[in-house]
Amino acid sequence: MTAPQRKEFIEAEEMRHAWSEFKEFCWMLAGDPVLMPFKDGEPDWQSATRDSLQKVNHWSDFTAADIPRLAILTDSFDRFIGKGADVSVVTLWREGTPIVQQIDGASCDRAVDVIREAIADDLPLEDVYGLPLADKAAGPQDPPLASTSAPANDNLSPEQAIRLRRIQADHGGEIRGSTLFGAKFDGVPGQVFFVDDEMRFVSGRRVSAPVIEREQLRATPFSLGDPTAIPERDWLFGRHFIRKYATASVGPGGGGKTAHSISEALAMVTGRPLLDPDGPLTKPLRVWWINAEDPQDEIARRFHGAAKHFGVTNEQVGGRLFTDSGRDQQFVIARQEGRDLKIVEPFIEDMVAEVRRREIDVVIIDPFVSTHEAQENDNGAMQRVTAAWVRVADEGNCGVELTHHVAKNQGEVTADSARGGGAFKDKVRSMRVFNIMTQAEGEKAGVDDPRAYFRVDFGKVNMVASGHSQWRRFVSVPLMNGRGLAKTGDEIGVVEPWKWPSADAIAERAASARAAVVSDVPAETLAGVKVRLEASDYKADQRAKHWAGNLLIETGIADGREKAKAMLAAWVDAGELEIVRMKDASRHEADFIKPVAGV
Known part of the structure; x- marks a missing residue:
């Protein structure tokens, strides 16, 4: 240890x-630890006031040089002497002998004396003077406070000890x-003690008052009974939205989440199966759709476009739909204050009150990220924010749906994939994920623009078994709100249901595509290919040196391996x-391509 380190260690000790x-001295004098102002190395009693004293909470709040400045501030003497x-x-x-001096308040020599007497007797001020003690030498006094004396029996029952320790933990x-x-x-500050088994609090500024105890934690016994008596889960829509829980839909930007939620909102408020043509009518719900980013006129465009496409009328909506923009009202449930994340309790209270007033069944928040200022890679912060929305769902007796983005450069x-910490995924009850159709899927399904299609999967479901993917597609709907030559006006992307083609339909489409590959090959060219294939052993595996496709490439019939592969498959489909x-030259069995006998 170096000399500076040793000096620092000695000073800390x-x-x-x-x-x-x-x-211990502070406790004895029922006071608070402070640092006394000094001037020229001596205590500055002239400038000493409550405001000039520096509060001390820990030994690290002062230095070794400050030890002579340590002092005890004792106030509210009516606790002890009735004034x-x-x-x-x-x-x-x-x-040596401590210096005792009054710094604030009307002159009261008795207050200074009781401090000196406690020091002389080396006894706590509380024990010497009690609560309260009339000062007979000081003249007329106020009447004693009622019910403020400590109980005569100084022994606590085990239950009382637990209750007192619980108050100590909180206060x-x-x-x-x-x-x-x-x-x-x-x-x-003050004292808490029992009066007739009731805890009372008394201080210099407060007459004895009952202490409100927080509810004690208790374990509830469980007994198996009739399961049919248990209330059924209150599913609201699509085995995803559920009352008193938060749910989520996660996908890339522009992937259909917002448009999909609008179609769902109209389906919920009308009770019509807009996204499930084969589904039944459902009970109409009351939905509050909130977009924290778009202006109200853009929200109106989107809902009008979806309503026009599905033939939804205002009478069918029936006043059950509510829409709001984050540009007009604040929908922030958590704010960052310095390093601390604060849940906005007034917002939760207002949100719950409005949900209950309007009897809302489902609240849809789009996007989730615009409702908080938390660091998304902070699991603890994300857990608190999501839990706050769960509170809205629970206290508002509704379902809360949160639409959320994914991290950049995500594949499937x-x-x-949800952006930020995993606490978001863990806190919501059900999570759907949105994936745009890939180019390969588009080719298989036979669609021209794969990016206009997407599928919805249950990425996390812990209340119901996961089902098959649901496919959706965008359609463009003109609002006809244009002026002049542009009569169509705004074009709105509306999400509607779409079914993946059946296996037979896909196979038929693939066969047609393969047939088209060889449709312009002359018959004499095919005849020449058959002669060469019959005369030699060409394998079906394109990895083989003598692959049949090489014959087509060498003769110029195909301009590449993919084209050659497709042509061979087409002629096999056609029965040519x-x-x-059969066995090859090394006596190993392999697949070869030959002309069909008799053709």
């Missing part, structure tokens, strides 16, 4: 030791005997060629 003894509520007395803690202080000293309620979207299992 000195401060710890001083703090330990000083705290002096505005009196403040400072005791300078030092070697601080130190338990001595049957009393909790130094507990703070609304910033006011899964429940783990076939795959024959």
Whole structure:
């Protein structure tokens, strides 16, 4: 250890030791630890006021050089002598006899005397003077406070001890005997003790008042009974939206989440199966659709476009749809204040009140990221924000749907693709993921523009078994709100249901595509190919050196391996060629392509 380190260590030990003894002195004088102002190395009593004293909470709040400045601030003397509520007395803690002096309030020599007497007797101020003690030498006094004396029996029952410790955990202080000293309620310090098994709080500024205890944690016994008596889960729509829970839909930007939620909202408020043509009519729900980013006129365009496409009328909506924009009202449930994330409790209260007033069944929030200021890679913060929306669902007796983006450069979207920490995924009850159709899927399904199609999968479901993918597609709907030559006006992308083609339909389409590959090949050219295939052994595996496709490439019939592969498959489909299992020159069995006999 170096000399500076040793010096620093000695000073730290000195401060710890001083703090330990000083705290005992503070307790004895029922006061708060402070630093006394000094001037020219001496205590500056002229400038000493409550405001000039520096509060100390830990030994690290002062230095070794500050030890002579340590002092105890004792106030509210009507606790002890029945007067002096505005009196403040400072005791300078030092070697030798402590200096005691009043700094604030009307002159009260008795307050200074009781401090000196407690020091002389080496007894706690509380024990010497009790609560309260009339000062007979000071003249007329106010009548004693009712029900403020500590109980005569200093023994606590086990249950009382637990209750007192619970108050100590919430409000601080130190338990001595049957009393909790130094507990703070609304910033006011005082004592808590039992009067007729009721906890009371008393301070210099507060007459004895009942202490409100937080509800004690209790374990509830469980007994198996009749399962038919358990209330059924209150599913609201599509085995995804459920009352009293938060759910989520996750996908890339522009992937259909917003448009899909609009079609769903219209389906919910009308009770019509707009996204499931074969589905039944359902009970109409009341939906509050909130977009935290788009203006209200853009929200109106989108809903009008979807309503026009599905033939939804205002009478069918029936006043059950509510829409709002984050540009007109604040929908922020958590704000960052410095390093702290604060849940906006007034917003939750207002949100729940409006949900209950309007009897909302489903609240849709789009997008989730615009409702908070939390760091998305902070799991703890994301858990708190999502839990706050769960509170809205629970206290509002509704379902809350949160639409959320995925992290950049994602391939196949899964429940783990949601942007930010995994706490979001873990907190919601059901999560759907949106994936845009790939080019390969588009070719297989036979669609011209794969990006106009997407599928919806349950990425996380812990209340119902996951089903098959649901496919959707965008259609463009003109609002006819244009002026002049542009009569069509705004074009709105509306999401509608789409079914993946059947296996037979896909196979038929693929066969037609393959047939088209060889439709312009002359008959004499095919005849020449058959002669060459019959005369030699050409394999069906394109990895083989003597692959049949090489014959087509070498003769110029095909301009590449993919084209050659497609032509061979087309002629096999047409019955012109076939795959024959036979032995090669090395006596190993392999698949060869030969002309069909008799053709």
